[in-house]
Amino acid sequence: MAFALEAINISKSYDSASGQISVLKQMNFHANANEFVSFVGPSGCGKSTLFNIITGLLAPDEGSILIKDRETTGSPSENLGYVLQKDLLFPWRTVMQNVILGLEVRGVNKSVARDRAASLFKTYHLEGYENKYPSQLSGGMKQRVALMRTMVTEPEIILMDEAYKALDYPLKISLESELLSVVKEQKKTVIFITHDIEEAVTLSDRVYVMKARPGEIIHEINVDLETDSRLIPERRMSPRFNDYYELIWRSIGAAPVTL
Numbered sequence: 001m002a003f004a005l006e007a008i009n010i011s012k013s014y015d016s017a018s019g020q021i022s023v024l025k026q027m028n029f030h031a032n033a034n035e036f037v038s039f040v041g042p043s044g045c046g047k048s049t050l051f052n053i054i055t056g057l058l059a060p061d062e063g064s065i066l067i068k069d070r071e072t073t074g075s076p077s078e079n080l081g082y083v084l085q086k087d088l089l090f091p092w093r094t095v096m097q098n099v100i101l102g103l104e105v106r107g108v109n110k111s112v113a114r115d116r117a118a119s120l121f122k123t124y125h126l127e128g129y130e131n132k133y134p135s136q137l138s139g140g141m142k143q144r145v146a147l148m149r150t151m152v153t154e155p156e157i158i159l160m161d162e163a164y165k166a167l168d169y170p171l172k173i174s175l176e177s178e179l180l181s182v183v184k185e186q187k188k189t190v191i192f193i194t195h196d197i198e199e200a201v202t203l204s205d206r207v208y209v210m211k212a213r214p215g216e217i218i219h220e221i222n223v224d225l226e227t228d229s230r231l232i233p234e235r236r237m238s239p240r241f242n243d244y245y246e247l248i249w250r251s252i253g254a255a256p257v258t259l
Contacts, residue, residue: 002068003030003068004030004032004033004034004035005030005054005065006029007027007065007066008064010060010064011025011061012024012053012060023049023213023215024049024050024060024214024215025214028217029217031189031191033156034184034188034189035190035205036180036190036192036203036204036205036206037192037206037208038192038193038194038199038207038208039194039208039210040196040208040209040248041195041209041210041211041212042212045210045215046210046214046215047193047195047215048161049215051082051161051191056076056077059074060073067157078153081102081150081153081157082150083146083150083159083161084160085161085162088146089145091133094132095129095132095134095145096130099148100116101149102149102150103116116152117148117152118130120148121148124144124145124148125178126141126144126145126148129141140171140174143164144175151182156188157188157189157191158183158189158190158191159190161193162195165194165196173233176202177230180203197248197249201225201241202225202235204223205222206222206223207248209221219247219251221248225238226239226240
């Protein structure tokens, strides 16, 4: 069976005043259908560059990105949706108008788009906010809207780059629980970029650990917290949580840091 997403020998370098800088080197990884896969590593390991290559916004120097065995290297795919650290909502558009933006770009009739989006407001606890503007929302609400904007296009694979980094801890935990519940219920594949080891262990089925520049995968870890709970506090109470945390921490610590 084909992987939902596969990367083969991805390498990327940039030119600088002091010469060429290797950012990613021979990256090989995959995500199965309905799997939650995270990437963790130190600052400067190329996680965001990798994210842009997966989305098709950036072409690698070498290697290929395949979605269900079809090469998509260097070009966006309708099978992918993504959520960034910054919500990037348009302040002059209402919440509903922001949510349906992706559908409008794809040529979907506005009335049809609104009908498709309407059910999401209950799922993401934003009923009654359809006609509000981003300035009237909290940080957590804005991130919910950003995720809704992605989910309404019904992508098979969701890419998330430090999506909850700027949020306070209690809100972050709450949104992580919501995310895990939604993606499991809707059987989505998630590629999650994070620097937060706790976040990676709690959410993921598998974790790829990267070393500092040039970014390479140094460890692949299957995570089984032996619980079906989708609540983050309960998942972190698993007796195995600390074991996985320590394993990833030691993996990152063993990798040399390049400045």
